[in-house]
Amino acid sequence: MTGWFARRYGALTEWVDRRFGWHRLPLPLGLAVLVGVRDTLRxxxxxxxxxxxxxxxxxAAYTTRRTADGAWNDLDDGAMGMAGARFGRNIPIGAVLTGDARDVLTPNPRTVSRALLTRHEFRPAPTFNVLAASWIQFMVRDWFTHGHGxxxxxxxxxxxxxxAxxxxxxxxxxVLGDANLHSHWWDGSMLYGNSAAEQRAARTGVDGKLRVGPMRPVVDGHDxxxxxxxxxxxxxxxxxFAREHNAICDRLRGEHPGWLDEELFQRARLILAALLAKIHTIEWTPAMINHPTTVTAMRANWFGLAGERVRRRFGRISSSEAISGIIGSATDHFGVPFTLTEEFVAVYRMHPLMPDDFAVRAAADDAAVGSWTLRELSGPAALAVAASTRMADLFYSFGTAHPxxxxxxxxxxxxxxxxxPDGRLVDLAATDLVRIRELGVPRxxxxxxxxxxxPVESYAELTGDAALAARLRAVYGDDVESLDLMVGMFAERPPRGFAFSDTAFRVFVLMASRRLNSDRFFTRDYTPEVYTxxxxxxxxxxxxxxVLLRHHPELRPALRAVANAFQPWRRTDN
Known part of the structure; x- marks a missing residue:
């Protein structure tokens, strides 16, 4: 929608959303409101x-393949979205805070961490599994990093x-600066790297395949x-997913026996990146925001409201992204060069998803295998655990446990x-608060x-809990305007089925579709000529x-009758 009508429609849907809440409306009306909200945000x-x-x-080769650093995704603007480009913003540049010491250290981030964030007793999320927590970190490793000064x-x-x-x-x-050291595109860089050197190190040089191992090899002394x-x-x-890349290579080589290593690698990378985006869009996200309206909306982003069956049988039946989905539609940057944003980074700070303790059980019969703390599974120590434990048992244990x-x-x-790993001791809760503040994201x-x-008028309005409101006031004082974004989002009462706040969801409404709309490999070049x-x-x-069953078929009993692999799996002890 454009022009006068779009603005009037956006104003109407904003009013309806504020008055009733999109998530309290019947599904068709809820979808209509979210469409208007998204268009306003765009x-x-x-x-x-x-x-x-x-x-x-x-x-010329860049017309049909992703580059290592993300350059030339847009053939008219080669630097758009490449590694080293600054993060954009979802707020006007004039609203970005200065990040001076008073703003960054007030209230004391360590005080906030200790008083409001400390886990005294594990509070599980019962509707999805630990694999979902692993997945979002896997995605974040592809999407962004600021580096450290x-x-x-x-x-x-x-x-x-x-x-003490x-x-x-x-x-x-x-932070090192306000540039993204990764490619801004959704291109699987956590597997393939963000430079030619990293990409060479990740590859075997034979049949397009990746080295299978714990992570990309050491490059220039970087482990x-x-x-x-x-x-x-x-x-x-x-x-x-390194194994999945290699399985794609085998399938392509069977179909195109004359293709050499480079062609097989580049095509497999395109295919796997698209599969990762699909899994995130129609599986991970609906597991995290399991509301009928958002489940429908996320599937519509990929397939359109016409649905998967129509898409598979007839292809696109309309140029409209609403009817036939974003995938294969026209590329659209909405008038602003594509980047990920600092606000997108801020709302993806989801460390409470991580448990402190992990029990590993056998996929075959749910028998106890071992137990480790998060500290014992972090850094190079994880290599020893993986080497001594069957990978299927690890996936089974993550699939049946709650984050x-x-x-x-x-x-x-x-x-x-x-x-x-460098020996520095950090409070990551305090660090998350400092990062959001120093990068200028508002309270x-x-x-x-x-x-x-x-905005909320009081802590009590935010939480619906008088005791929690009193604790917030003890840290932040009477001025609710000083409340940190992350603390407010964790305190907020989310819509039904949501793992995170409606405030965070506003960034997702905008950026979840924008990452697809702007990437020509998901839009105009999502064709047989490019992908095969x-x-x-x-x-x-x-x-x-x-994907799980292809590489770990012994997980079949646990995944039987499980509609979404990010929701709790069936235990094999009965």
Whole structure:
């Protein structure tokens, strides 16, 4: 929708949403409201921060393949979305906060961590599984990283007299800058790397295949298993999808026996990236926001409201993304060069999903295999656990266990006192707060206003819990405007079926579709000529369940009658 009608429709749907709530409406009306909300966000909440590196010279091969660093996805603007481009914004540039010391350290992030985020008792999320928690980290490793500045440049966080933080001093390294060191595109870079050197190291050089192992090999002395955030769940998914890439190569080689290593690799990469995007869109996201309206909306993003059966039988029946989906539609940047945004990064800080303790059980009969803490599964230690434990048992254990709920008082203990591979001790809860503040993302109420939501008038209105409201007031004072975005989102009462807040959902409404709309490999170039007919069929025919069963068929009993692999699996003890 464009022009006068679109603005009037957007104003109407915003009023309806504020008055009734989209999630309280019947499904057709709820969808109609979300369409209007998304169109308003597309017009008013995409802002270019500029600052892109120079792309390498164009080569004809780039018309049908993804580059290592994300350059030349847009053939008219080669640097758009490439690694090293600045993050964009979902708020006007003038609304970005300065990130000075007073803003970043007030209220004290360590105080907030200890008083409002500490997990005293694990609070599970019963409707999805730990595999879903692993998945989002796997995706984030593809989507973004700011990097870290030098150790000499750090925020020094004052400690309370009763804080027993080891060493008596808490420092939080500053971010390196406001550029994304990864490609902004949804291109599987966690498997393939973001540079030609990383890509060469990841490949075998034979039949287009990847090396199968815990992570990409060491490149220029950089060991991915020693990056902060590496743990067993990341290792498992890296192994699974490296194998899936190789299975795609085998299928392509059978169909095209004359193709050499480079052609097989490039086509398989396209196909796997699309499969990852599909799994995230129609499986992971509906597991996390399991409301009838959003489940329908996410499937419509991929297949259109005409549905999967029509898409598979007839292809696209309309140029409209609403009817036939975004996939294969016209590429659209909505007037703003594509990037991921700082606000997108902020709402994906979901560390409470991680349990502190993991029990591993056998896929065959649910018998106990072993137990480890999150600390014991993090960093290079994860390699030893993976080497001594059957991968099918690990997936079974993650599939049948619950992650943590995204609420206050549920931040993993092992992440509040986490030793990085370089030996630095960090409170990741305090670090998350500092990151959001120093990157200029507004506080909770200001953020809601900028995303076309009503601000809350009080802590009691936000939480519906007098005791929790009193605890928030004790930390933030009487001024609800000072409430941190992350704390507000964890305190908020979400829509039915939602794992996260409606505030966070506003960024997803906008960016979940934008990442597809802007990428020509999901839109105008989603064709047999680019992917091959076999490649398009591979994406259409596969799900997270089929990928798991292809490489670990012994999981079949646990996945029997499970509609979505990110929801709890069937235990095999009965």
């Amino acid at each position: 017009r008013e909440n995409l802002h270019d921060a500029g600052g892109r590196p120079a792309a390498a010279p164009f080569m 030098p150790a000499s440049s750090a925020w020094s966080v004052p400690l309370a007299s009763d804080d 933080w080891p060493g008596g001093e808490l420092t939080i390294p500053r 991915p298993t020693r990056e902060p955030g590496f743990w067993l769940g990341l290792l498992m998914l890296h192994d699974l 943590g709920a995204l609420v206050l008082d549920n931040f993993p203990r092992h992440l509040q006192e986490f030793e990085r 909770y109420n200001a953020f809601r206003r900028l995303m076309h939501l009503e 007919r076999v490649g398009l069929d591979w994406v259409a025919d596969n799900t997270m369940t089929t």
